Amino acid sequence: MVTLVQIINDYVFVYPLVMSVVWIIGGYLFYVRREVHGGALEADDEMPFFSIIVPCHNEGEEIEATALQLVNLDYLHYEIILVDDGSTDDTGKIIARLCKRYHRIRAVYLKENQGKANALNIGCLAAKGEFIMTIDADALLEPQALKYIAWHFLKFPRVGAVTGNPRIRNRTTVLAKIQVGEFSSIIGLIKRSQRLLGKVLTVSGVIAAFRKSALLSVGFWDTDMVTEDIDITWKLEKKFWDVRYEPRSVCWILAPESLKGIWRQRLRWAQGGIEVIRRHRDIWLDWRQRRLYLVYITFILSLIWAYLFWFIVGVSILHYIFGIHLAPYFPPLLPPRWTGVVLAFVCLIQFSFSLWLDRNYDTNLVRTLAWVIYYPIVYWLLTSITQIFALPRALLKRRGTPALWKSPDRGLR
Secondary structure, three states: OHHHHHHEEEEHHHHHHHHHHHHHHHHHHHHHHHHHOOOOOOOOOOOOOOEEEEEEEOOOOOHHHHHHHHHOOOOEEEEEEEEEOOOOOOOOHHHHHHHHHHHOEEEEEOOOOOHHHHHHHHHHOOOOOEEEEOOOOOEOOOOOOHHHHHHHHHHHOEEEEEEEEEEEOOOOOHHHHHHHHHHHHHHHHHHHHHHHHOOOOOOOOOOOEEEEHHHHHHHOOOOOOHHHHHHHHHHHHHHOOOOEEEEEEEEEEEEOOHHHHHHHHHHHHHHHHHHHHOOOOOHOOOHHHHHHHHHHHHHHHHHHHHHHHHHHHHHHHHHHHOOOOOOOOOOOOOOHHHHHHHHHHHHHHHHHHHHHHHHHHOOOHHHHHHHHOOOHHHHHHHHHHHHHHHHHHHOOOOOOOOOOOOOOOOOOO
């Protein structure tokens, strides 16, 4: 007789298997339909004016390199706005020096740390452009990146946001090398698949561009959301703005290389996702929002999977260590049954395919293949644990509480 425990055990194995297949198929279709023949600005196209906003909080070690990269973009009409959000290091002095040296750079200084979302809102008030690009203070933007993004806004008036393709540039530790593969094999494929379905869960907070009129229509960024990028994406899509993914718009970022750093990052991501689906649960009352239903359901299923995964771990401990049997027959987690073998095989296909897709954006990507094989273990453990801790944090958080930020782990120095 099949018991509930056995059904849960099968779900824990089958859910990631099904999602891997969906991501592979979606990534391939996106590549064929949108990536191979992707558009770009022509020589006679008028380049729209962009305001590039860089929010900064204690970024003295990174902001100058980011700004120097920005002033050398292969683009004519743009300005750079550096927003110092109450930094306590030498960020303000460096920004002031950059403003004197480069006419494209302007600055906004905030007396107190009020969070990234607030810094972005203030930057938009100071921006001259009808189009806004936001990037993190450690991001090094490729010279052609803005051209690829501008094409979407110029040719399609309903495009409200375009997210770029962040790539990891620090690769000195195992954790960093695993994340290199993750950004390609997981994050890149997910965005391709979701874009093909018409709705994406989130633009990347590292690199994204917006039509200012679209931001105005949704009231800009909410300052009480832990992940402002997920929230602004849902606000735009609920207003029926088109949100796109442009893999050719590449920027290079620094990833956490300590367990503490990656834990803080993923916990924030998990909490932010839960906060967003909680706040935007009203989509179920409006049939016009039906294209968001699938994204919503997928997130809920992943949250359920996290809890069920640790439930199965607990059942296994009771079964094999303490001799407590909750099911007539319970298959061992180690070694995995045929479902685990199939899952490992599909993951290998997914990794290989995603690395092939992104080979043009990162020529050294194939070197990370040997490290990516460890990613499923790290991903399943880290994702499931952070979601378990994030759920009560998100549910107990009072609405309106400002989401302040701390300087993230930028890797080993």
